[in-house]
Amino acid sequence: MKRFWPFALLAPLLLTLLVAFAAPVAMMLMRGVSEQELPVVMPRTAKALRAWDGAGFPPDTAAATAAGEMRAARHAGTINRIANRLNYDIVGSRSLIFATAARLDQGAAGGSVADLARIDPRWGDRATWSAMRHASGPSSSFYLWAALDRRVDPDGHIVSVPSEQAVFVEILLRTFKISAIVALLCIVLGYPVAYLVARAPSKFANPLLIVVLLPFWTSTLVRTTAWVVLLQTNGVVNGLIQALGLAQAPLPLLYSRTGVYIAMTHVLLPFFILPLYGVMRRVPPDTLRAARSLGAGPVSAFVRVYFPQTLPGVIAGAVIVFTLALGYYITPALVGGGADQMVSASIAFYTNRSLNWGMAAALSILLVIPLGAILILGRSVSGWRPI
Structure with missing residues (x-):
């Protein structure tokens, strides 16, 4: 028992360090290698995009799922999280998500990639769907590459960001x-x-x-x-x-x-x-x-x-x-x-x-x-x- 007394005396301190310091720091650092927005707000869309190989455009079923969950997120007030996350990757995605969700709420068709492209031509760009696929999680290298002034292009290649954005x-x-x-x-x-x-x-x-x-x-x-x-x-x-x-x-x-x-x-x-x-x-x-x-x-x-x-x-x-x-x-x-x-x-x-x-x-x-x-x-x- 004498061998365990020092550990028993240190246990409150170690527990305090774990709960008040180590755990919060670890949780914060995990944000740099994980995706917290799209998998939580649009889980079925994230799952469909993870199954997509990234070639061409995603299947229309994935587009229809995305349209439905965008409408649901707009009603739930959580669409702002998705819009902000995609805007980190492609500037202007925030307005795209908000405008598309509003049009879908007004009755616009969203059952396919072509339907969404008629709402906004940017849905007909592979880069938009590629950004959503990168944000589908659960793990992600997006933030680490961004911190090194790099990004993943629609073909999966690591490329440099424009010189005016390369600051990190x-x-x-x-x-x-x-x-x-x-x-x-x-x-x-x-x-x-x-x-x-x-x-x-x-x-x-x-x-x-x-x-x-x-x-x-x-x-x-x-x-x-x-x-x-x-x-x-x-x-x-x-x-x-x-x-x-x-x-x-x-x-x-x-x-x-x-x-x-x-x-x-x-x-x-x-x-x-x-x-x-x-x-x-x-x-x-x-x-x-x-x-x-x-x-x-x-x-x-x-x-x-x-x-x-x-x-x-x-x-x-x-x-x-x-x-x-x-x-x-x-x-x-x-x-x-x-x-x-x-x-x-x-x-x-x-x-x-x-x-x-x-x-x-x-x-x-x-x-x-x-x-x-x-x-x-x-x-x-x-x-x-x-x-």
């Missing part, structure tokens, strides 16, 4: 680039600080550690807003640069990529220093002295003896910073310009404004998969194991 790959690459540079800046700036705190005597180390922890006592919004004040055209930073003669005119630090790097590095730097400091505290100080006594120079002793022992902490801190930076929303939104917004802004837009949860989930999946690969790579390189 650029946003994803920008997100990974900004996150990687912020992680690199944290390594460059945080390693000396962590080394200083770890090697300092206790009476100095504790105050220095408190200084490192100070940003945790202020909200991210307050810190980011402070950087907006500091980086503006007539702010403190530009005033100092001009006073030192480094520039004749104010630099464009606010609403720029530079401002994003500065603010995000400041906000995330403690998340790199703390795990690295914990690793450095466990490195015996005698190792450096032993290397020096055997003839190694200061640089050689540091590079060949000390740094390899702290590498797990470097990787752990860099992964934490990179992970947090991937999902950052407030700092790029306030400090960056329109060309500096990260994928989190798109996820927020599709979740809160357009209510396209499938696209929001697909973008989230495209962040989770590379992150898992980075964790596995970090473990294989240094032996670091995330707890």
Whole structure:
């Protein structure tokens, strides 16, 4: 029984994490690879379209079923869900669904593909039926391909979307680039600080550690807003640069990529220093002295003896910073310009404004998969194991 007591004590916490965190996240991510609209609102149509091989046009029985269920959805008030989903694939499908349902309600014939084409010529286009077949579920790759600026054409081929609609790959690459540079800046700036705190005597180390922890006592919004004040055209930073003669005119630090790097590095730097400091505290100080006594120079002793022992902490801190930076929303939104917004802004837009949860989930999946690969790579390189 003693072996099961720890699990019994942890059971409430694990159950809370499962119910309040893991399950909702998993349900949200499932929206990116499943179809929730057509199979629910028009189940018989979805079943008929799944049986269709996609060649030519669907059988007239499938068209008649679609016509009947469109009318029923209009009366039930659920037709908006189908119209919105098809409009994600082909712009203008919303008006097509609403107008067709209204005409069918007025007595127009809808027993065949030709009848529906007489109501609106777009029903005579294979692309319309292909979009409905892609939405028939239950699983779907539509949102994932859309998040990669791709789509499935009526023949089942993966093709690029028009250049004016291709935005997501650029946003994803920008997100990974900004996150990687912020992680690199944290390594460059945080390693000396962590080394200083770890090697300092206790009476100095504790105050220095408190200084490192100070940003945790202020909200991210307050810190980011402070950087907006500091980086503006007539702010403190530009005033100092001009006073030192480094520039004749104010630099464009606010609403720029530079401002994003500065603010995000400041906000995330403690998340790199703390795990690295914990690793450095466990490195015996005698190792450096032993290397020096055997003839190694200061640089050689540091590079060949000390740094390899702290590498797990470097990787752990860099992964934490990179992970947090991937999902950052407030700092790029306030400090960056329109060309500096990260994928989190798109996820927020599709979740809160357009209510396209499938696209929001697909973008989230495209962040989770590379992150898992980075964790596995970090473990294989240094032996670091995330707890």
